[in-house]
Amino acid sequence: MQKYLTVLFLIVLLSACNNNLSRLSKHNPSLGLSHAQNTESNYNIDLSRDAKFTSKSFKYTDTSGKEKFINDAVKDEVTGEMVSMVYLNEIVVSAKSQNIPERNGVIRLDFIVKIPSILQDSRWQIDMLPVLSRGKDTMHFNRILISGEEFKRAQEKGYKKYEKYLRSIIPDDVDFLEVYTDLPNLVLFLERNLPESRVMAGERDDDLITAFGVTEKSAVDHYVKQWLIDRNNKRKAEKEKYFYKYVKNPYLLGTKLDSVIQMGNGDFAYHYSQEILTNDKSSKLFLNLYGQVRDINGMCFELNTSDTIAYNVSSMVGFIDTTTRYKKKIIERKATATMAAFIDFKVGKTDIIDTLSNNAIELEKIKKALKDVLSNEVFVLDSLILTASSSPEGAFALNQSLSSQRASSIQKYCEAYIKGLDEEIVSYELGTKNEIQKTSPLSEVNSLIIQKTIPEDWDRLRILILNDTTLTNKEKLLECFKIQDLDERERAMSSYKREYKYLREKIYPQLRRVNFTFNLHRKGMVKDTIHTTEIDSLYMNGLVLLKDRKYEDALAILLDYKDFNTAIAHISLGHDRSAEEILLSCPETAYKIYLMAVLSARKGDEEQAVKFFLRSKELNFSMAYRGGLDPEISSLIRKYNLNKDLFE
Structure with missing residues (x-):
């Protein structure tokens, strides 16, 4: 009998709990989500009346000479006395959109989560998840967990x-x-x-x-x-x-609860703050709140998603000067192009064998260079200097003869290739009716080839020895360079067996090379130099990064330019002193003066900030509206009623 009574008691208890949770479906409750107000303190702005640099009353003279007295007091219409103004913070704001600033590459979101009293039960836990939408991306913030006392005890x-x-x-x-x-x-x-x-x-x-x-x-x-x-x-x-x-309800990690406020009507309000890094999709943000209620038995009730609130994020990128920047460029009529090829020959031989060593690859490199130069639409070939060099192995006389003959072999190889290239290009022009006018047939290019030889390239050998990090006894090898007779010099070096072996295997092959020097001139150009301008692509790339709010990367490019856009990058990163130094040298515009107002406000110099702001309004009245977006200026607008002319 006792067994059945226990089972019956459990059934009644579970039924009571389920009914308690199921009653939520009748009321269909939802969580409240709204913006937090007056968050200037999040950006280190001193709004106290006793701030160090605060001026309670000062004079501003506009460009027409008219004087205005600025103070944070107004005239009482009844008594005629000047009385202090006290601005009361709003208690309830129904706006679904809020303007917030971005500072130092960071956006701080402050919002209020409201939990109605119907969701508050000692046996329940409320699980809330704020989700931010930024472009096509979503970001989950840390969850908010509110647990009733009985729920917590059951969990433990x-x-x-x-x-x-x-x-x-x-x-x-x-x-x-x-x-x-x-x-x-x-x-x-x-x-x-x-x-x-x-x-x-x-x-x-x-x-x-x-x-x-x-x-x-x-x-x-x-x-x-x-x-x-x-x-x-x-x-x-x-x-x-x-x-x-x-464990019906496990502990959840990554939760957050900043502060709790109990409201007079029994509801609870939670002030949630979250910082996110800015990116190119940060100009418009949307926030939703998802939630569910769990009871001590693990049963869940999904709450309706909150209304969406939006954030319009203001940043300094709106002040970017998008004017295309040009840089001066000097175009020379003459130009030179060089390349090196390493052609290997059999010992004592001068004929080219394409299957030997890496010759096939090197020969392809030569042919590509010749074709690129001779078919170039901008430059015309004046001469091709072909310089063949060899290593110091063997007698100098033999090396001199071999170098000359090998250079001739390479020249003949080039001439044969150019002859075939001539026919190929002529056929291409005829087939497409290309209107390119050739100043001379490619078959005559062979007369432009000049052959030179360096039988033993001792100068380059010296450089290679000095730059090598593996070679030992460099001093002894370099001492041999003092010997005037080249054959004796080479024999002296060969006496250092280990070092000489390294030279032959690693260094000497780098001396057996053919250098191609192409001397060119621009088609149709008569003067030796022309001064022109071209778009500064590096600078424009910096502007793209700045617009995308990649401030560190943008500043790395713009730093040397020290112009208005460089100042914007500095301000966006919190480099106020560097920004001010640059702005002082920039032309006076509404944007510049407004940014000076922001910097003055950050320093706590209210008088100078107000004067700069009023001056920027004179130059461009839209600055009055911009001032409401930046906490540095909006606080001054409220304190001194600087935008009262908008309502006159």
């Missing part, structure tokens, strides 16, 4: 039950014989039948056998509590099962 009770379950599991590092065997009887058996056994000391010997044929291993296995091993393994395998059995 569940964890205690689970901890008790975990303590019932035998750890893996226990002594196996001590825990999992009938140790007293095992010891007694071994003492009587296998006194030589050292299994209790951790040394097992499966060859030990009793007089009646029982091995040491069989004896130990006989006294093992297999039921205990099986039970422990089962408990380890079912840890997750029992966690969810005992």
Whole structure:
């Protein structure tokens, strides 16, 4: 009878809990989400009347000579006395959109989460998730968890039950014989039948056998509590099962709760602050609040999504000067292009073999260079200087002869290629009716080739030795360069066996090369130089980065220009002093004067900030509206009523 009464009690209890949670569906409640107001303090702006640099009353003279007295007091229409103005913060704001500033590459969002009293129950937990939309991307902020007292106690009770379950599991590092065997009887058996056994000391010997044929291993296995091993393994395998059995509502990580305000009507309000890094999609942000209610039994009720609130993010990028920037460029009539090729020859031979070493690759490089130069639409070839050099191995006279003959072989190779290239280009022009007028047939280019040789390139060898980081005894090798006779010099170097071996294997191959020097001039150009301008692509790339709010990257490019846009990058990163130095040298515009007002406000110089702001309005009245977007200026507008002319 007692069993059935207990079951009946549980059914009634669960039914009561479910009904309690299900009543929410009748009221269809939702969480409230609204903007937090007057967050200038988040940007380190001193609004106190006793701030160090605050001027309570001062005079401003506009460009027409008219004087205006600025103060934070107004004339009482009844008594005629000047009285202080006190601006009261708004209590309730229904606007779904708010203007907020971006400072130092960071946007700070402040909003109020309101929980109606109907959602407050000691047995419930409210789980709220703010989700920010920025372009196509979404960002989940840390969740807000509000737990009732009974819910919290039930949660803690569940964890205690689970901890008790975990303590019932035998750890893996226990002594196996001590825990999992009938140790007293095992010891007694071994003492009587296998006194030589050292299994209790951790040394097992499966060859030990009793007089009646029982091995040491069989004896130990006989006294093992297999039921205990099986039970422990089962408990380890079912840890997750029992966690969810005992813990209906696990603790959630990554939660946040800044402050709690209890409102007069029984609702709760939570002030939530979150900083995010800016990017190119940060001009418009949207925020929603998702939530659910859980009871102590793990039952959930999904709340309606809150209304969407929006943020219009103001930044200094709106002041960017987008004027295309040009840079001066000097165009020379003459130009030079060079390349090097490493053609290998057999010992004592001068004919070119394309299958030897890397010759095939090097020859392709030569042909590509020739074709690129000769088919270029901008430049015309004046001459091609072909310089062949060799290493110092062997006699100088032989090297001189080989260098000359090898240079001739390479020249002939080039001439043969150019001849074939001539026919190819002529065929292409005829096929497409290309109107390019050639000053001379390509077949005549061969006469422009000038052949030179460097039998033994000692100058380059010296440079390679000095620059090599592996070679040892460089001093001894360089001492040999003082020997005037080149053959004797080379023999002296060969006396250093290890170093000379390294020279032949690593350094000498770099001396066997052919240098191509193409002397060119621009088609149709008569003067030696022309001065022109072109778009400064580097600077314009900096502007793109600045518009995308990648301030560090933009400043890295704009830093050397020290112009208005450089100042914007500095201001956006909080480099106020650097920005001010640059702005002082910039032409006077409404944008410049307005930014000077921002910098003055950041320094706490209210008088100068107000004067700069009023001056910027004179130059461009739209600055009056811009001032409401920046906390540095909007606080001054409210304090001194600087935009009263908007309503006159």
